[in-house]
Each structure stands twice: as structure tokens, then as C-alpha cells.
Amino acid sequence: MISASLCWGGLSHDPHELEYVWQRDLLPHVLAEPGKIIAHGAGRSYGDVALNPGGRLLMTERLDQFISFDAISGILECESGVLLGTIQRLMIVRGWMLPVSPGTQWVTVGGAIANDVHGKNHDDAGSFGHHVLSLRLVRTDGQLLNLVDPDAPLFRATLGGLGLTGMIQSARLKLMRVPGAWMEQEIQPFHHVDDYFQLAHQHDPQWPYTVAWLDCTRYPPRGLFMRGKHSPLADQIPKEKHRRMPWSPPFSLVNRLSLHLFNPLYYHTNRLKASPRLVHYQPFLYPLDHIQNWNRMYGRKGFYQYQCLVPPHSEREAVKALLQTIVRSGRGSFLAVLKTFGQRTSPGMLSFARPGTTLALDFPNESMQTERLFQRLDRIIQEAGGCIYMAKDARMPVALFRTGYPDWERFLDYRDPGLSSALSRRLLGC
Ligand SMILES: Cc1cc2nc3c(=O)[nH]c(=O)nc-3n(C[C@H](O)[C@H](O)[C@H](O)COP(=O)(O)OP(=O)(O)OC[C@H]3O[C@@H](n4cnc5c(N)ncnc54)[C@H](O)[C@@H]3O)c2cc1C
Structure with a gap:
């Protein structure tokens, strides 16, 4: 039994029994053993989606083999x-890349499918699930299913299915052609939420990647709108200089004082980098990976990420109301990110990404004070017809889950009854 924190937010230290598999053929035997189990990839989900306190976790990190790659079609x-970062590193030199990648490369293919993750290019590329061609799924009754029809209900339940429809043994992915490892980046400062929406809705297909950082210690917030595109130009490969947060302090280093120092500094430093420049894909796609274990700076009580999405008809008013509520609470966030998704509806029954705008913010865990703020934010989301991202969640109310994921009852028909997580017990009752 291991009781170290197995989620990125560091919110739970409950003991787990860890089971490692080295060979994919052994999965049916491991799953057949008694006791509820759930898959655990790289543990980059913030909350309890990959946790099973008191029960078994199937650790997939050693299922890291490439099976085949067709350099003509880009099918892997x-x-x-396998980690997304490994795919990127090995494939980019062959002119291919993952079409969708989240804000960290330390994520497994299984985890990216089970949360149907999104990147900064949703308008262009949709979510990860749009690029999964087939899946091999092992169920706890011993069946090995080869899912080849992306429109079939079990396929759609497995994309964004939170690991609850079976253990993904392997997947076939369609990669994207790229001219090289470099990207052109532009930064535009803005001073109001309306300015953000104006920039976000001027979608220019030449610039498929867009994201904004916000200083949410003030209202109206100032921010930096960043856009990027792949570039055929090349520069020197930057030396991989990763910094590391060596230990978890007893208290959070993120507090009102540090936020009021950090946010203006970040804004002004990056504002000066506004003119177009060439950046390597790693700092562009994965800026947070630069500091390993940065999550430890939130101290031993950990932190929450609150990531919500509001649909197009209510996005402006809802985002304003969310930011005003956060500023009034005095609990800003280092990491406040806004992204506007495109029209492509995600394929999974429980997928998060859909048309609208998503706001993601990190908050130190200050127990009831944090929860009271979240309850106010939940009300805004509920009224706006939005939802909360389960990859980040550790506390959403059941009512908000049900309205945010209206296909949840249909999903139950495809669930594997032998699989269970802390999140499934919290939101689905078992
Ligand atoms: C710094 C940072 C930035 C991030 N940015 C983004 C972002 O921009 N966009 C975004 O969408 N997400 C983002 N995330 C969240 C992250 O992409 C997801 O939580 C992802 O699912 C984590 O994958 P993992 O391999 O760590 O899986 P885990 O967190 O270990 O597990 C996630 C889910 O996958 C299931 N699972 C894992 N392996 C399998 C398998 N083989 N078969 C079946 N189920 C499986 C687990 O049961 C669980 O339900 C970010 C996370 C971090 C830490």
C-alpha cells in the first residue's frame, strides 16, 4: 500500500495498492483478480479521476512500447x-507530431484518451479523441475488444470515459504533418474581457494555436493573448534546462502577497516579448514543464484547479461574473488561462471540450474558504449552462455533473462494472 499523493493537486494521500504491468498480454489476468481497480497513467490529473483509495491502481507507465508506425500515412x-512527450520527440524529426496535445507532455496516451484532452488548437484540430482511429480495450470479464468504428457507442464512451469502460491496452493514432520543431509566436496584451473575446473570435486559420493568460488579481483583468503556428524556419535547439521544485513546503508559497508580486511581473516581462518570434514547440506547448514538480509550491495541503467551460451564448457575461467573484474573494491565481474552443463537438459521451470558452484557475487548498468560493463559481456555471472538467475536478456537486454532462445516463450502459474510481463513486454513485 502506498500513501504518497498520486494526483497532481496533492489533495489526497489515501493509501492505494499499486499493480504494475509490463506486458500488454497480461492485462486480462491482472483485471480478473478480485477487487475494484482503475487505470493510473502519469498521474497528471489534478483531482480524483485516477484514484481508488483503499483499492487497486493499475499503473500503466511500463506499457510503453511503440507497436508500428507508417511514415507515409502518419499512423502510429x-x-x-507511452508518454505524449516521447511521441513528440521521436516523431518530430520524421516530420510528424500529435495533432492535439495538452499543456504538459508528461501525460500517457491512455490518460489523454480517457480524459479526451484538448490543446490550444481546438478550433483547428478538435480534441484528442478526434485522432484516435482504433483502440484495444480489455474488460474485467477478460474480453479483449478491438474497437475500430469511432461512431460505435462503446468507442464514444471510451473517449473521455475516465477509464471506466475498460483498460486501454493500445491505440492507433493519426499524427499531423509539421514542417519542423519550431513555431512562430505572437503576444498581444489586452485590458478587458471584451478585448479578449474580440481577439479570440477573429479566428485566423493561419494561427491555429491561441490561448490567453490573465492577471486575475484585478478587475477588469489585464492579460496576454498568445497565438502560434508551425514554422518551416529553424533555430538552435534550446538546451533542455529544467528547474525543479525540490520539496513541498509546509504551507503554500502561493498567497496574496506572492500573487501581487508575480502577476504584474509576468505581465510586463511577456508584454515586452510581443513582437513575433520563433520558439521551440516545447516551451510553446508545454510552458509549465519547465519547472518540474511545480505543484509542490502549494505546500502539503495541495491545491485545486477549477476549470470550467461556458457555452457561446453566455460566455462573455459568465466569464466576467467568474472573474469578478474571484477578485472580490481576494483569491487570485498564478495560473489563469482562457481558451475559446471551436465548433467541433468532441466525440466522447463525457468529453469536456465543446463550443464555448474555458477558464482554468489554480487555488491553494484553504479548506472551507476555497469551497465557499467554488460554490459561488458553480452557481455561475450552472446558470450559464456550462460544465466543469473532470480531469481537474475533486469536488464538483452531482447536480452540476448531471447538467454539464447530459449523456451521463447513456454512458452507464457501457461502463465496466469491475472498474471504479474515487471520482466515479462521488459522481456516479459506484
Ligand atoms: C501542467 C498540466 C497542464 C495540463 N494541461 C491540460 C490541457 O491543456 N488540456 C487538457 O485537456 N488537460 C490538461 N491537463 C490534464 C491532463 O492532460 C489530463 O489529466 C490527462 O488525462 C492526464 O493523463 P495521465 O496519463 O497523467 O493520466 P492519469 O491522470 O493517471 O489518469 C487520467 C484518467 O485516465 C485513465 N487512464 C489512464 N490510463 C488508462 C488506460 N490505459 N486505460 C483506460 N484508462 C486510463 C485513468 O483511469 C483516469 O481516469 C494538464 C495537466 C497538467 C498537470
Whole structure:
């Protein structure tokens, strides 16, 4: 039994029994053993989606083999524990890349499918699930299913299915052609939420990647709108200089004082980098990976990420109301990110990404004070017809889950009854 924190937010230290698999053929035997189990990839989900306190976790990190790659079509088949960063590194030199990648490369293929993750280019590329061609799924009754029809209900339940429809053994992914490892980046400062929406809705297909950082210690917030595109130009490969947060302090280093120092500094430093420049894909796609274990700066009580999405008809008013509520509470966030998604509806029954705008913010865990703020934010989301991202969640109320994910009852028909997580017990009752 291991009781170290197995989620990125560091919110739970409950003991777990860890089971490692080295060979994909062994999965049916491991799953057949008694006791509820759930897959655990790289543990980059913030909350309890990959936790099973008191029960078994199937650790997939050693299922890390590439099975085949066709350099003409860009179709890659690999085991589910392969890291997205490994795919990027090995494929980019062959002129291919993952079409969708989240804000960290330390995520497994299985985890990216089970949360149907999104990147900064949703308008262009949709979510990760749009690029999954087929899946091999092992159920706890011993069946090994080869899912090849992306429109079939079990396929759609498995994309964004939170690991609850079976263990993904391997997947075939369609990669995207790229001219190289470099990207052109532009930054535009803005001073109001309306300015953000104006920039976000001027979608220019030449610039498929867009994201904004916000200083949410003040209202109206100032921010930096960043856009990027792949570039055929090349520069020197930057030396991989990763910094590391060596330990968890007893208290959070993120507090009102540090936020009021950091946010203006970040804004002004990056504002000066506004003119177009060439950046390597790693700092562009994965800026947070620069500091390993940065999550430790929130101290031993950990932190929450609150990531919500509001639909197009209510996005402006809802985002304003959310930011005003956060500023009034005095609990800003280092990391406040706004992204506007395109029209492509995600394929999964429980997928998060859909048309609208998503806001993501990190908050130190200050127990009831944090929860009271979240309850106010939940009300805004509920009224706006929005939802909360389960990859980040550790506390959403059941009512908000049900309205935010209206296909949840249909999903239950495809669930594997032998699989269970802390999140499934919290939101689905078992
Ligand atoms: C710094 C940072 C930035 C991020 N940015 C983004 C972002 O921009 N966009 C976004 O969408 N997400 C983002 N995320 C969240 C992250 O992409 C997701 O939580 C992702 O699912 C984590 O994958 P993992 O391999 O760590 O899986 P885990 O967190 O270990 O597990 C996630 C889910 O996948 C299931 N699972 C894992 N492997 C398998 C398998 N083989 N078969 C079946 N189910 C499986 C687990 O049961 C669980 O339900 C970010 C996270 C971090 C830490």
C-alpha cells in the first residue's frame, strides 16, 4: 500500500495498492483478480479521476512500447502507457507530431484518451479523441475488444470515459504533418474581457494555436493573448534546462502577497516579448514543464484547479461574473488561462471540450474558504449552462455533473462494472 499523493493537486494521500504491468498480454489476468481497480497513467490529473483509495491502481507507465508506425500515412500504434512527450520527440524529426496535445507532455496516451484532452488548437484540430482511429480495450470479464468504428457507442464512451469502460491496452493514432520543431509566436496584451473575446473570435486559420493568460488579481483583468503556428524556419535547439521544485513546503508559497508580486511581473516581462518570434514547440506547448514538480509550491495541503467551460451564448457575461467573484474573494491565481474552443463537438459521451470558452484557475487548498468560493463559481456555471472538467475536478456537486454532462445516463450502459474510481463513486454513485 502506498500513501504518497498520486494526483497532481496533492489533495489526497489515501493509501492505494499499486499493480504494475509490463506486458500488454497480461492485462486480462491482472483485471480478473478480485477487487475494484482503475487505470493510473502519469498521474497528471489534478483531482480524483485516477484514484481508488483503499483499492487497486493499475499503473500503466511500463506499457510503453511503440507497436508500428507508417511514415507515409502518419499512423502510429502504441501501448497506452507511452508518454505524449516521447511521441513528440521521436516523431518530430520524421516530420510528424500529435495533432492535439495538452499543456504538459508528461501525460500517457491512455490518460489523454480517457480524459479526451484538448490543446490550444481546438478550433483547428478538435480534441484528442478526434485522432484516435482504433483502440484495444480489455474488460474485467477478460474480453479483449478491438474497437475500430469511432461512431460505435462503446468507442464514444471510451473517449473521455475516465477509464471506466475498460483498460486501454493500445491505440492507433493519426499524427499531423509539421514542417519542423519550431513555431512562430505572437503576444498581444489586452485590458478587458471584451478585448479578449474580440481577439479570440477573429479566428485566423493561419494561427491555429491561441490561448490567453490573465492577471486575475484585478478587475477588469489585464492579460496576454498568445497565438502560434508551425514554422518551416529553424533555430538552435534550446538546451533542455529544467528547474525543479525540490520539496513541498509546509504551507503554500502561493498567497496574496506572492500573487501581487508575480502577476504584474509576468505581465510586463511577456508584454515586452510581443513582437513575433520563433520558439521551440516545447516551451510553446508545454510552458509549465519547465519547472518540474511545480505543484509542490502549494505546500502539503495541495491545491485545486477549477476549470470550467461556458457555452457561446453566455460566455462573455459568465466569464466576467467568474472573474469578478474571484477578485472580490481576494483569491487570485498564478495560473489563469482562457481558451475559446471551436465548433467541433468532441466525440466522447463525457468529453469536456465543446463550443464555448474555458477558464482554468489554480487555488491553494484553504479548506472551507476555497469551497465557499467554488460554490459561488458553480452557481455561475450552472446558470450559464456550462460544465466543469473532470480531469481537474475533486469536488464538483452531482447536480452540476448531471447538467454539464447530459449523456451521463447513456454512458452507464457501457461502463465496466469491475472498474471504479474515487471520482466515479462521488459522481456516479459506484
Ligand atoms: C501542467 C498540466 C497542464 C495540463 N494541461 C491540460 C490541457 O491543456 N488540456 C487538457 O485537456 N488537460 C490538461 N491537463 C490534464 C491532463 O492532460 C489530463 O489529466 C490527462 O488525462 C492526464 O493523463 P495521465 O496519463 O497523467 O493520466 P492519469 O491522470 O493517471 O489518469 C487520467 C484518467 O485516465 C485513465 N487512464 C489512464 N490510463 C488508462 C488506460 N490505459 N486505460 C483506460 N484508462 C486510463 C485513468 O483511469 C483516469 O481516469 C494538464 C495537466 C497538467 C498537470
